Amino acid sequence: MEGESRRIEKPERIATYFHMEKWTLAVITVAGIFYNVGMTAGPWFEGQLAQRLCDIILGKKVFADMVGLALLYVAVILVVQTMRYMKRLFVRRFANHINRDMKQVLYRSLVHKKKEELEKESAGAMMTRAISDVDVCVEGMRKFTTEIFDTGVVMAAYLVMLFIYDWRLTLLSMCFPPAAYFIAEKLKKTVSRCAAAGKESAGRLNEATLDRVENALTYRVYGQDENRNADYEICLADYEKKAVSANIWENAMQPLYQIISMMGAVFILWFGGKNVLGSGWTAWDIAAFTTFLSCFTKLAAKSSKAAKLFNSVQKAQVSWKRIQPFMQEEEPEQDITAGKPASLVVSGLSFSYQGGPPVFQEVSFSAGPGEIIGVTGPVACGKSTLGRVFLQESAYQGSIRIGGRELAGMTQEELSGMVGYMGHQPELISADIEENILLGDEGNALKYLRAVRMEEETAKMPDGIHTLVGNGGVRLSGGQQARIALARTLCHRKPVMILDDPFSAVDTETEKEIMKNLRELARDSVVLLLTHRLALFPELNQVLWMSDGRVTVSCHEELMRTNADYADLYRMQEKGGGHHEA
Numbered sequence: 001m002e003g004e005s006r007r008i009e010k011p012e013r014i015a016t017y018f019h020m021e022k023w024t025l026a027v028i029t030v031a032g033i034f035y036n037v038g039m040t041a042g043p044w045f046e047g048q049l050a051q052r053l054c055d056i057i058l059g060k061k062v063f064a065d066m067v068g069l070a071l072l073y074v075a076v077i078l079v080v081q082t083m084r085y086m087k088r089l090f091v092r093r094f095a096n097h098i099n100r101d102m103k104q105v106l107y108r109s110l111v112h113k114k115k116e117e118l119e120k121e122s123a124g125a126m127m128t129r130a131i132s133d134v135d136v137c138v139e140g141m142r143k144f145t146t147e148i149f150d151t152g153v154v155m156a157a158y159l160v161m162l163f164i165y166d167w168r169l170t171l172l173s174m175c176f177p178p179a180a181y182f183i184a185e186k187l188k189k190t191v192s193r194c195a196a197a198g199k200e201s202a203g204r205l206n207e208a209t210l211d212r213v214e215n216a217l218t219y220r221v222y223g224q225d226e227n228r229n230a231d232y233e234i235c236l237a238d239y240e241k242k243a244v245s246a247n248i249w250e251n252a253m254q255p256l257y258q259i260i261s262m263m264g265a266v267f268i269l270w271f272g273g274k275n276v277l278g279s280g281w282t283a284w285d286i287a288a289f290t291t292f293l294s295c296f297t298k299l300a301a302k303s304s305k306a307a308k309l310f311n312s313v314q315k316a317q318v319s320w321k322r323i324q325p326f327m328q329e330e331e332p333e334q335d336i337t338a339g340k341p342a343s344l345v346v347s348g349l350s351f352s353y354q355g356g357p358p359v360f361q362e363v364s365f366s367a368g369p370g371e372i373i374g375v376t377g378p379v380a381c382g383k384s385t386l387g388r389v390f391l392q393e394s395a396y397q398g399s400i401r402i403g404g405r406e407l408a409g410m411t412q413e414e415l416s417g418m419v420g421y422m423g424h425q426p427e428l429i430s431a432d433i434e435e436n437i438l439l440g441d442e443g444n445a446l447k448y449l450r451a452v453r454m455e456e457e458t459a460k461m462p463d464g465i466h467t468l469v470g471n472g473g474v475r476l477s478g479g480q481q482a483r484i485a486l487a488r489t490l491c492h493r494k495p496v497m498i499l500d501d502p503f504s505a506v507d508t509e510t511e512k513e514i515m516k517n518l519r520e521l522a523r524d525s526v527v528l529l530l531t532h533r534l535a536l537f538p539e540l541n542q543v544l545w546m547s548d549g550r551v552t553v554s555c556h557e558e559l560m561r562t563n564a565d566y567a568d569l570y571r572m573q574e575k576g577g578g579h580h581e582a
């Protein structure tokens, strides 16, 4: 089915893609052979028409004979061109399917890469390169498939015809196209080197453009505009130079190959003329001469195309080599909708970043579905780290069990069915509000917008829920972005939900209302609320106070009595009516 995502066995082999399109290739083969063998009809008819014209001038034939022949010529050409249309249609279809399949494999492989890996390899440049590499690679495959027939089969047919007319003259005149091949072959390395350099430079320019757009405000505020512009100009100049050079090598050589290939025509005029005059190797009439010359020019033109084909196949190989490491199918994602409500048991949990001191040690607590646990403490006490431990980005010591199963033993798919996460960054996708909430699932996005108190604001937007948020949510305020991210987390509920500072950009009143809705929507989940804002802590089931690597597990009332830092912080916020950090 068009647009359907299919899993591919051995996606790292180019032959796989040809094999998957075998039926399309079968149609291309039949249409290609008919079309290209049929192409020899052109020169033959041209020769016959020239001969007939001669005969009419000499009075041997009448005009009606010419009309009959011309009509037959038109009919044959019509059939041949229909075959051509069929072949082109199916070649395009073949290329579209492969392009879609390759990009899907690439996408599936890249989304499974760890965030740090993508950052290390510079995600922007890598994605740009990989996607344009797929395009180049498929274009090479398309040209290869087309030219096998349009060049290979047709050249063989023309060659057979030339040999039938005069094999000696054929050998003589056909010395030149191989010379064109030879030159093209010699230049292959230069063409691919320039193409690779052009692509690398395009990647760098893309990265610089992205950086310029994303950090424009920072550069302006810190007076770095001039510096950045100068750096950008360097990237631009480099790209211009390399793109021009890649283009010249790729396109400017074509006429040269053509001239070299055509040089055999001089021999045909001389020795072919002798054949017509009766003093050559074979006896020819006007029709034979015209057919031979026409066949030769077509063959020479085709052979220079074959030289170009080498270049595009070469370019495709360079691109394929680059994307091949990414062409791996990940294990199919199981359809894990939110797991069943489950209890959370954390015991003796400790964590330290590589080579660093422990961020927290020996944390133990447990909670059942419907419980909301507040996690707070002084600045940089490790709240976000505790939340991210649930994403298993790095190994932890101790135990985290959800529904009796240890988190560390879960596959990535099982983990995403068990833990929902809303981080500091809203990470909105470049789509509309509804898509950002549903992420391709069915559902009523409005319900969640209402839950995060954004329904009215959305209704006032130009396209309502279908308003595009722009790349990374740039068309929305920070608070709106955060609430959409929260709506998305609530829409995709999981047995354990980690919410890192979800109310940072809303006022206390709105916070209260969202909290009420959160309680209702997440009644089957254990929610970890990581925040500096303590206004709602009295109504939470438990509170974790993190300070200096130690974690106190308690509740609001108890902490108010026993922990002076917590009590001071809470009272200060209560007095201020807002939030103050410790």
Ligand SMILES: Nc1ncnc2c1ncn2[C@@H]1O[C@H](COP(=O)(O)OP(=O)(O)OP(=O)(O)O)[C@@H](O)[C@H]1O
Pocket: 353, 356, 359, 378, 379, 380, 381, 382, 383, 384, 385, 386
């Ligand atoms: N990727 C990392 N690698 C090494 N150390 C890190 C990393 N991320 C955070 N830290 C350190 O871990 C400690 C806890 O940071 P974390 O962000 O978890 O605190 P937080 O309480 O969420 O901060 P905030 O008060 O700003 O919300 C800090 O000392 C921080 O420097």
